[in-house]
Amino acid sequence: MKSFFLSIALCSAFALGAQNKFKEISIEVDGLCGMCEERIENAAYIQGVKKADWSQETHLLELIYNSSKVDEAAIISAINEVGHDVKNHPATDEQYANIHGCCRFRDPDQRAKHGLGDPLCKPGETHEEHHAHGGKHDH
Numbered sequence: 001m002k003s004f005f006l007s008i009a010l011c012s013a014f015a016l017g018a019q020n021k022f023k024e025i026s027i028e029v030d031g032l033c034g035m036c037e038e039r040i041e042n043a044a045y046i047q048g049v050k051k052a053d054w055s056q057e058t059h060l061l062e063l064i065y066n067s068s069k070v071d072e073a074a075i076i077s078a079i080n081e082v083g084h085d086v087k088n089h090p091a092t093d094e095q096y097a098n099i100h101g102c103c104r105f106r107d108p109d110q111r112a113k114h115g116l117g118d119p120l121c122k123p124g125e126t127h128e129e130h131h132a133h134g135g136k137h138d139h
């Protein structure tokens with residue numbers, strides 16, 4: 001019986017300790033559509049992340065993560081890895097180059113289509129390739 005109570009005490013102590021390690025933050029991530037949402041959330045779900053929920057309207061990624069297993073910087077670089085810009089942490093041109101054509105969130109035309117203004121990271125920060133006016137036209 002004694003050991004039974006001891007194990008309950010240990011269990012609750014462990015649960016309390018674990019709870020304190022969870023951090024809840026939200027970071028701004030640039031993107032356009034539902035495909036971006038999936039890409040961003042999948043990228044953010046690295047080990048130690050409990051919740052990753054990106055909003056297409058607010059561009060905020062809500063995160064809950066275990067701070068003993070992962071930190072904010074690791075999550076940000078995982079998001080950069082798939083080509084998305086995080087506020088103050090733009091993806092490299094190489095990373096951005098892999099983004100699907102309809103998810104080109106740095107492209108002013110694409111942004112306008114989605115009713116968005118300036119990109120999260122300033123054009124000066126990222127070397128944007130010049131877009132010719134050829135290509136496909138949407139009607």
Ligand SMILES: [Cu+2]
Binds near residue numbers: 031032033034102104
């Ligand atoms: Cu997209």
